[in-house]
Amino acid sequence: MTHSLRVGIVGYGLMAKTHTYAYRAAPQLRPVPVRFEPVAMSGRDATALARAAADYGIAEYATDWRAIIKRTDVDVVDICTPPGNHAEVACAAAELGKSVLCEKPLAATYADAMAALGAVERMGVHHAVGFNYRHLPAVALLREMVVAGEVGTVRLVRATWLSDEFVDPDVPFDWRFDPTVGGSTIADLGSHLVDLAEWVVGPIREVSAMSSTFTSERSVAGSSRHVAVDDASCVLVRFDSGAQGTMEVAKVVPRRPCDFTVEINGTAGTLLFSYSRLNELWFGDGRDDARLYGMRRIRVEHPQHPETAGWWPIGQGVGYGASFVNQVFSMADAWPERPWQPGFDVGARVAGVCAAMERSAAEHRWVDVAEVVGDGPA
Amino acid sequence: MTHSLRVGIVGYGLMAKTHTYAYRAAPQLRPVPVRFEPVAMSGRDATALARAAADYGIAEYATDWRAIIKRTDVDVVDICTPPGNHAEVACAAAELGKSVLCEKPLAATYADAMAALGAVERMGVHHAVGFNYRHLPAVALLREMVVAGEVGTVRLVRATWLSDEFVDPDVPFDWRFDPTVGGSTIADLGSHLVDLAEWVVGPIREVSAMSSTFTSERSVAGSSRHVAVDDASCVLVRFDSGAQGTMEVAKVVPRRPCDFTVEINGTAGTLLFSYSRLNELWFGDGRDDARLYGMRRIRVEHPQHPETAGWWPIGQGVGYGASFVNQVFSMADAWPERPWQPGFDVGARVAGVCAAMERSAAEHRWVDVAEVVGDGPA
Amino acid sequence: MTHSLRVGIVGYGLMAKTHTYAYRAAPQLRPVPVRFEPVAMSGRDATALARAAADYGIAEYATDWRAIIKRTDVDVVDICTPPGNHAEVACAAAELGKSVLCEKPLAATYADAMAALGAVERMGVHHAVGFNYRHLPAVALLREMVVAGEVGTVRLVRATWLSDEFVDPDVPFDWRFDPTVGGSTIADLGSHLVDLAEWVVGPIREVSAMSSTFTSERSVAGSSRHVAVDDASCVLVRFDSGAQGTMEVAKVVPRRPCDFTVEINGTAGTLLFSYSRLNELWFGDGRDDARLYGMRRIRVEHPQHPETAGWWPIGQGVGYGASFVNQVFSMADAWPERPWQPGFDVGARVAGVCAAMERSAAEHRWVDVAEVVGDGPA
């Protein structure tokens, strides 16, 4: 019988659902060295929590997250709350010796992210940040091909994340519009872009950002509240390597529900991923015969491709859920010898770069990432 | 606690895996009135069976399928064997009063399909055929829009299913090349197309088919065997309604792994689905303002779309697995009051149309479907 | 100074315009060994003719086409009338020793097409049929790659031509609905598909066709006329080589303005052209590394590609007009030593295959092309 790690989930929303789905689905898809079994869940709304626990098939639950993380039958704490709460839970869990999976971004501020990193490192527990899109086959192949030199030296990067979540000015104020709870849009969506860019291209050295909040007041409970969160931000980035790039995140783009793209141009080739067609990776090989000039649409479902083990025959396609299942595979395969990837070190680093972007937008100038992250290891 | 239906799975290959995945994943995605719990599995290769049972998390297994279907703790028999075996198992299961889900095609011959239909009807058990693609949101929306009259009266249908499974002449002979076991390519891939076409447009009246087997000998165990299964078939179809269409199935198409498309042209609009981008449905509304002339790419992930309940926020995408999960939802929601859809009546009807296509190809002439299916209810 | 061939154009409609445009544009794009200079035009409606002649910049015109073709300053007769009239003009022009370019289809009947072929062969004049799509770079590259063996042996062909020209039942009866004048839709659109298929894959041996006329009455001048022309036709084709294919033409497809596609599947690769994106050719190379599994979108604008000489830098794109300009280049480059390609022999052959398709649809059976074309050279 496969050994199990028992998981306590803090939060009961969409991420709690995707994680629970993934824990349960993973061993159906391929043998895993260790199973993750959700055993308890917390949430502040007792009624909603009870219903979620029933829906997800989790027997134990409590409105106090501290009650969950200290349970002796919890090995791993899985943090699925809004960003502003992440670090506090992560620190507490680590102090209890629990391994921690934290949804992205690791924290709403760089200081919090560093505190969380400090806690897991001090306690020596396993730690991971939920940058799930790394685990899409096409994204993983993109990185694999860059690392293998198949596009030569990377010169240009452009990445966007466009949604329509905030288009409607009548969407009322909630935690997503409160930067201390939900964090900025740079942190929410941009953290994925920064993670992928640094994973693929290396450290970002310097940024110039611009942000807008087009709907600056939103109503809640009969009154109006000022919105400090960015509706949209664009950023110029310079990498340590000399490569340059652009990133854009926006939640005010009509008829783009969750459209994330990344393109890499190297000296020898181009790679292009578009999440709306997530089973594909476009590759323009600059060394091809000119008679074949153009890009190929790779169907990233072949057994030779990364993150495909356990999945369907080629041509059938996977969806969003696969990113979480593959995240589970990654954690299971590493346990217990190897650290989880990406860890809080990455999460803190990404938080630092995002903080530099926020500062750049606020101060209307280029900001060196080192201004924010200092000379520390992160 | 949700009531469970206990499932005995006959077969342990890919379909056994997709079904098991779906049984386990479904309740993670949304509350279901009844759970399906795989409890036992059969297969002829004892070693492979034991490994599959362990992989899928199924406690009981036996090399004799009769031992599985007669277990008192089995409520539903789920048939995942090659087509030539389907009817025998289905009849036996029905005789034991078990409900039956049978993978498509219902049988390798029309006579077998009718026998299976007779058995389930006589015994009054629930019965379903695994035409899983009906449960893709975009396919379901396509039908919903046709039924709602959004394209007017259907005039033209074109459907293709192209794969490269048989391109390599060095693929050795196995059961897929034996029509009595695997059935024809018309039956294997064409059954999906016929099911969808009749579901959306109504009965097919007449067909003219053409088949080719380009690799007529394949080696096995040091000798060579004649291949009788079609590598590719094309069919003209005339519907009772007067609509006309084409269908093509082929397993010798390089770099098309599993590319299934269907297009419907009505008096007022066009709908187009391409499985390689399964979260999309193209709609050309003939009544649109001419300034907007063209087709729209509907992202079929909105809560207003069929087969999306329980799934991810719009823009995230589902994959092949969702078709099976939604099939489980459909069966769970119907249980026990309503029949499962599509049932063996549909499966037998489709087998009849496929048989008419096979006869047409063999006899090089138009064949009226009534020649094959007679005047019976199917 | 470049020598000029003086052209008399019979007809003044769209094809007269595209040809005139092409004659005038060609030498602007690259040096040509001989220029084609439109000098005279005919048409039955004197007022419209005069306006067209002024618009196109043609000095001489007459309502009697015979007056045009017999002019001593006309070297080439360019036939741009409805199909039913083509052969009569072509024969008369050839008898006068004029070279002839005839729009496709060469005639509305096979007999007429053979008569036209006989005339040009007897008189030894240059002759060409306006299968202009051969001259699109992507179509030419498709053939070039097939001929070079880059997809191996061709097994499957599928071609469609979908438009919405006849969708509206209120479009009044005109010559397009009269088969003796406009020819069938098989002849109008299908002739392009047959020409391309035979050019690329070789002779078609046998066909099974199905046709529908959904709007069987159309009004004209206050009364109603029966429509005998097919709104849509589908055809199974078997080539001499053993390859099989499907063709479909339809003018009742909402929101498809002129969508022509052709796909070729060989033992080693797939090629796919879609006219709505005419500067692209998709190529799936079955011998590619499996890690690159998929198809490439070739941008067919590179100097190494056929039919690109004289055109724009890569990435800029050409349109419909380029097919006619390249047709002029082809005729100019061949003059006077080599025959024009494709000639009336091809036009007659295509008319024969189309006639076999029409007969198949009428008689509801497979028809061997030899039944129609006999054993003659065409």
Add this chain to the structure above:
Amino acid sequence: MTHSLRVGIVGYGLMAKTHTYAYRAAPQLRPVPVRFEPVAMSGRDATALARAAADYGIAEYATDWRAIIKRTDVDVVDICTPPGNHAEVACAAAELGKSVLCEKPLAATYADAMAALGAVERMGVHHAVGFNYRHLPAVALLREMVVAGEVGTVRLVRATWLSDEFVDPDVPFDWRFDPTVGGSTIADLGSHLVDLAEWVVGPIREVSAMSSTFTSERSVAGSSRHVAVDDASCVLVRFDSGAQGTMEVAKVVPRRPCDFTVEINGTAGTLLFSYSRLNELWFGDGRDDARLYGMRRIRVEHPQHPETAGWWPIGQGVGYGASFVNQVFSMADAWPERPWQPGFDVGARVAGVCAAMERSAAEHRWVDVAEVVGDGPA
């Protein structure tokens, strides 16, 4: 007989060819109130000039451009030389009372552009800058829809122009790498993006730019020269309206030959144009029924669409050449009562914005466009 304007073309390269093609093709496509007839051409290389003049069918030519512009039979001077030379020729032509069409960018520096503007305004001659992409039907429709309010208030703009012209480090040094002659890549490609952005969205107020020259030395005639021109530049832009945007130009992108895109996001909708499929415009209408959520691909070839007059039936497609032909239509239709659009005022304004971008990149800070363009009318 239509009146003609006689054109003297300064330069004999690709732009001289596209313009000549357009002058000659335009009246073939639709009646024009005035024809443009190229009568003379200049160029420094006598041999190449003579060949070009013969190729283009231009009778008169001279190596001294001054000899061309002062000819009494020249009404319009058409400047097709490298950017560094534009202003000098434009000023001289205007001083002679000639109307002037100048290729973009109007000049290599803002001062030169202002000088050219001053000259044409002082002399009261007609003047136009060759921002030909405005005349693509899809681009014109994009603007028309924005102006008509069909996307609401514009909030976000993103535009890119990616080519591979400079990818190969072995491309030798020539005038394109000398900023005083060829101008920067911001000026070359970015001028199109700035023109379109300001035409559609209004004035740009402020910019933050970043540039890279990855191949900083290129060989020429056995030695090596330093390259000061940017290989790639990215820019954040803030519009007067409060909208924000990104622009990127790059000539080091493998397998992107000339890929220009622009996306506009308003409060009510999204518009997206991609030059590689230039007959299409994507429109996401935020007010659509949610069941149709997504974007439509408008086939911008309908008679109701702008810039389609005289062109082909819908579905046939136009190419790059159409942008120049439509530019001629625009000039012909305005002559002589109305000014040409866009004029040198636009050209100078664009040069000012591009200069602000160059300064921003050089000084590593946000630059207000007013720093460069002052308070003048441009």
